Amino acid sequence: MVPTTRSVARMEAAAAAAAAAEEQNPDAAEGAADAAAVAPDAAAEGEASREPDEGEASREPNEGEASREPDEGEVSREPEAAEGSRAPGAAVAWRNPIVDAAQWAIVPYAEDIDQYLRAREADPRRRPIINYDQAIQRGNIRMNMRGTLVNWLVGVAFSNGIRNGAVHHAVSYVDRFLSRNAINRDNLQLLGAAALFVASKYEDIRHPKARWFSSITNDTYTTRQVVEMEADILRTLNWDVGSPTxxxxxxxxxxxxxxxxxxxxxxxxxxxxxxxxxxxxxxxxxxxxxxxxxxxxxxxxxxxxxxxxxxxxxxxxxxxxxxxxxxxxxxxxxxxxxxxxxxxxxxxxxxxxxxxxxxxxxxxxxxxxxxxxxxxxxxxx
The missing domain is CATH 1.10.472.10 (Cyclin-like)
Incomplete structure (x- = not known):
């Protein structure tokens, strides 16, 4: 039996809570456990959250509004285990009982979740084109430019506490977008910044605002341009931003x-x-x-x-x-x-x-x- 959209959302959020516990990150664990309790139908399908700033991106046509934008200047919590600052070997004995319960809660559904994720990753609609640099971009965007963009995304995400998962999703959005739309190379960094904006919303309830993503490009692009590119990404991906990485x-x-x-x-x-x-x-x-x-x-x-x-x-x-x-x-x-x-x-x-x-x-x-x-x-x- 394949789980419903709501149950998958809850199970994936519970799994995130369990992962946070393994990473010895109580704050992230509590946030993920809370998400497991309230995960809406749209969450499992990866509906992106709405940006309420100036130049607001288009709302999702069918699923309604998504998550609330955080307060001004608020950035995501400390990243996952790969980004923690705890001294090596300094194990933490404390365990969150909510997270322990979440770990047990997903056990009966583990096989269903795995089948669901495998089906999504193999869906051709969610796969990029291997040679999109030639087939779609006609050489205007080369793969070495893509590498430079990803290198930049990894650096700014790590320096500013954005989770690993957001980087993986952002790169996936870039590849899927470039597999469908030809763009000017001058807008490649804008695409990367907007993709990270969407991904940070998907990965974390606390994320930077659109203005911050404009600032990391040294204000090469305005906040409105970031929001407009966000809307282009969402429309191109048909609001499907939850594909596994x-x-x-x-x-x-x-x-x-x-x-x-x-x-x-x-x-x-x-x-x-x-x-x-x-x-x-x-x-x-x-x-x-x-x-x-x-x-x-x-x-x-x-x-x-x-x-x-x-x-x-x-x-x-x-x-x-x-x-x-x-x-x-x-x-x-x-x-x-x-x-x-x-x-x-x-x-x-x-x-x-x-x-x-x-x-x-x-x-x-x-x-x-x-x-x-x-x-x-x-x-x-």
């Missing part, structure tokens, strides 16, 4: 890989997030489904942290739904991307995760052990 699946996959060692779990999560954000910089990864990118990042992260231990076992295979052969091509690509990052001019991701437990400077063997790339043969793994 690699980070959506990573959050789910990581819950099956956590043991009792909190510091080791945190390092694995940060390494996965680092690799997933690296993949955003390169348009090559548009060809892979987000769940495949997430699984490949988990494989390479586990291999990097413990290169002598087989990254894939039957538990991971069962919970991700992928055999090694299903993700092998993406694993090689992610591993090569990790190796090449040290020489890249796009430094925002490397610098960010150089701060976060220095996972971006952890060396990975140049070659993955051949036996690790073979499917499991025996029930024992």
């Amino acid at each position: 690699a980070i959506t699946f990573l959050r789910r996959f990581l819950t099956t890989c956590c043991g009792g060692n909190r510091s080791r779990d945190r390092k694995l999560e940060l390494m996965c997030n680092y690799l997933a954000e690296l993949s955003l910089l390169d348009a090559y990864y548009i060809r892979f489904l987000p769940s495949i990118v997430a699984a490949a990042c988990l494989f390479v992260a586990k291999f990097t942290i413990n290169p002598k231990t087989r990254p894939w076992n039957l538990t991971v295979q069962r919970n991700t739904g992928y055999k090694v052969s299903d993700i092998k091509d993406c694993v090689h690509a992610i591993h090569n991307l990790q190796q090449a990052d040290r020489n890249s001019n796009l430094k925002a991701v490397r610098d960010k995760y150089g701060i976060l437990e220095s996972v971006s400077i952890i060396s990975s063997p140049q070659k993955i052990t051949a036996s690790f790339l073979k499917d499991l043969k025996y029930a024992s793994g």
Whole structure:
């Protein structure tokens, strides 16, 4: 049985609450748990919230108004685990009983949620065109420009406390928009800023206002232009801004890989997030489904942290739904991307995760052990 829109909204919000608890972020956990209690029908479908400032973007035609704009100057709370400032090893014993209840609440629906997310990620209407730089943009927007834009988005988001998930969604919106609309290259940064504006609304109840997104472009674009581009994005995407990204699946996959060692779990999560954000910089990864990118990042992260231990076992295979052969091509690509990052001019991701437990400077063997790339043969793994 496929869950209803309302139940999916509640379950996804509950899952976010559970993720916040794992990240040892009580504020985010409480906010997510509150969202689970009141999630409206439109939430699961990713309806974007309305900007009430000057030059107000078009309202959604069918679903009505979305969430309220926060107070002036209010920015999102401290980002998720990959962006926390807690000292390594300083585990927090406190647990939120509301979040613990939310974790248990989603268990009966886990399979339905997974099927729902897999169906959404594979829907052609929600997939970008692999070669949109030539097919749609006719060379006016090149993929190296896209990389520069993503590098900028990662930097401004990290510097201003915007969540990882918002960056992943913003890049998805940019790719989907450019797969359908040709734009002037002078407006590429405007598209990126407006996409991050929409994504920050989707990811967090506390988010910057349109004026702030104008200011991060050094006022190259006005607040009205940001709001107008927001409206263009929403119309182009048909208000469907809730498609899953690699980070959506990573959050789910990581819950099956956590043991009792909190510091080791945190390092694995940060390494996965680092690799997933690296993949955003390169348009090559548009060809892979987000769940495949997430699984490949988990494989390479586990291999990097413990290169002598087989990254894939039957538990991971069962919970991700992928055999090694299903993700092998993406694993090689992610591993090569990790190796090449040290020489890249796009430094925002490397610098960010150089701060976060220095996972971006952890060396990975140049070659993955051949036996690790073979499917499991025996029930024992």
